[in-house]
Amino acid sequence: MDMTTKLIAAAEQLFDRHGYMATGMDRLTEAAGMSSRTLYKHAGSKAQLMARVLTERDRRFMARLEVRTVDALFAALEDWVWVEGTRGCLFLRSRAETGGDTPEIAEAVASHKAAFHRRIEEVVAADLGREDPVLAEQVLVLIEGATHAAVYRGADAVSAARAAAAILIERART
Template sequence: MDSSTDRREHLISTAEALFDRHGFTATGMDRLTGAAGMSSRTLYKHIGSKNRLLAAVLEARDCRFLRSLKVDSVDGLFESLDNWFAGEGARGCLFLRSWGETGGDLPEVVEALARHKQRVLRRIGEVVCRELGREDEALTEELMLLYEGATQAIIYRRDLAIPAARRAAQHLVAAARARCPDSEN
């Protein structure tokens, strides 16, 4: 690796794969350093602590996930979620799993979770506004819950979770349009 930035990015990428697959607690420092091909001293130099590493992993994942949500429709939101899990694996939300695993006791995780979920909610609200031509906070909240539900249900419902959530979302959008037909695009 050429630079300190490259080493840090490699460490974060390696840690993300390990945390996602095995969990935060089950991923010890020996496993991290072995997989990243660096000493514990180098790891601490680039990150500082395992908690800070988890926060960096969640921030990197948040950025990648939000890039996948550059869509123009509610249907596109669920298609992007389907594509995400096709590429990442269907293990649910790493943010919620990290929060659950740490008991909500790590401020770094609590803050990363809150920030990520707020960003996703805001993005869903932008898509709703584009779909309806107006804001609809109730619909945005309903779609967020469907989206979150599909994200977790994919663990055990596999190919059924996202299509079912997508159909429910389509019904909710149609009902919102029917309540205010002059706002259709």
């Protein structure tokens, strides 16, 4: 396993479970199993490391959203929550933790959320046979809501969102 890969995987785990600011570099070097010298050679800085973590997570998350129907979007979200757990959206959390003042992080978040929004519009259009920006916004809100409600309401939040989306889609179709 490549050092950079190992580092990013360890960083994602710690940042996600304990928070970006609360995770010190000592804890990170230990978890990644490498010296701080090597860590900095690969990561550059803590902020750059977080940005790489986010880029990698974007890749992994967006790959799951390569679907053709809105219902499949929620099925994918259920899988994601099952695998990754329910700790909210790491993108919004990193942005909030840094007050948006860390450029590398703010940019990674912005570009992920733009891609996320675009993807939902595409899926809604494919499912409905026409574009519907308002419905897409509602689906986006339901996914974001399921992600965050699941933190304290559990997986029920995701299935509730899925059922709600089905109703909205059905209504938009007829």
